[in-house]
Amino acid sequence: MNVKQIIASTVAKHLNEGEIVNLGIGIPTLVTDYLHDDSSIYIHSENGILGVAPVPEEQEPDFDLVNAGKIPVGINEGASFFDSADSFAMIRGGHVDVAVIGALEVDEKGRIANWSVPGKNVLGVGGAMDLVEGVGRVIIATTHTTKDGLPKIVEHAHYPLTSQRSVDLIITELATFRVKEQQLILSELAEGVTIEEVKRKTTAKFIIELTESIEEISVS
């Protein structure tokens, strides 16, 4: 598995059966590849789909059926379509259990920055703020460092915050952090990763409470 696949498959392990899960653009959209066929997890897409599935093999992509990243997807049985106003009413109204989204940075209180990079060619907020304010659990799926190797889990965010709300879980290819009372807790390490490596690549303060089994921490 590549880095993105490691992150997406770890996210899938942290979802509970029966949950309604919104997937943001980028790595989060890969999560559908790691849900088993008879899973009762339903994927919500901000552009008006409940019941997103991977595109079935041998099926022509349909550009009227895309995910939040504008990439063609499939749907599972029982799926429904609705307009953007209804879609965000579901998000704001607390009807979506989990959001899996990317982040540019996470600060040591577990708050994220993921919409604005001053001075760069970025001009958009999309549905990120609505999701962080509206859903029950927020899971961040991100690489541990930037392309240049700089930490993304930092003491203070350099970029504008998406919300004052702390997220619930931060999942990278190296580790998983829980956020409790605005404090980061290192709870899992990926295979072959040491605490020292995570410390070296993380500038935010965190405490260490490694969990034996994923089941124990998948309920927030």
Next chain:
Amino acid sequence: MKKLITKEQVIPLIQNGHTVMVGGFGLTGAPLTLIEMLGDSPVKELTVISNNLGEPGKGLGKLLVQKKIKKAIGSFFTSNIDAVKASQAGELEVELLPQGTMAEAIRAGGAGVGAIYIKASVDTLLSEEKEMRVIGDSKYVFQEALKADVAIIKAYKCDTLGNLIYRKSARNFNPPMATAAKVVIAEVEEIVEVGQLTPDEIVTPHLYVNYVVLHRKEGA
């Protein structure tokens, strides 16, 4: 069909300085034929309300290159580098809204509601200059309803009365926009006789639709 009009009849409906809502999430569900028609019109100084500004040279991206757009209200323009550059150069005024705030403000505009209060963007850079209000134990940001002179939208089929149905996730912003403008022009792929769309499947009732333009999909 009384509401069916041609390009020559569309062009005078959209005038200099108009505020125009344009349906679509990226290019999915965008009224590309109607946008092409505007490209051939001398119209300019438009304020466009749309989730995105197309892609470089595609959809609304075309009108942007033609300098017909003075201001854009939407949630995500990063996918069109031309829009980002035009904004940085001061050639395009941009108002970024969280996607759900935008969708709900449009729904409010169409429903005779003056304004809404929403949590998304509270205590962020995006709401710095906006009015805030505490309701219960949460903070909310004030957002005026959005309305337009004209809405150009994309539907799948209409009947000869102007009732609309949509296809898959191409629905997105089109139904709420159909309610929020003085003049609504729908681009459709097929026109059927009244009675061929069942009352149960109609999403946008004909009272919202002023005009229809027919554009069959290639190969259909």
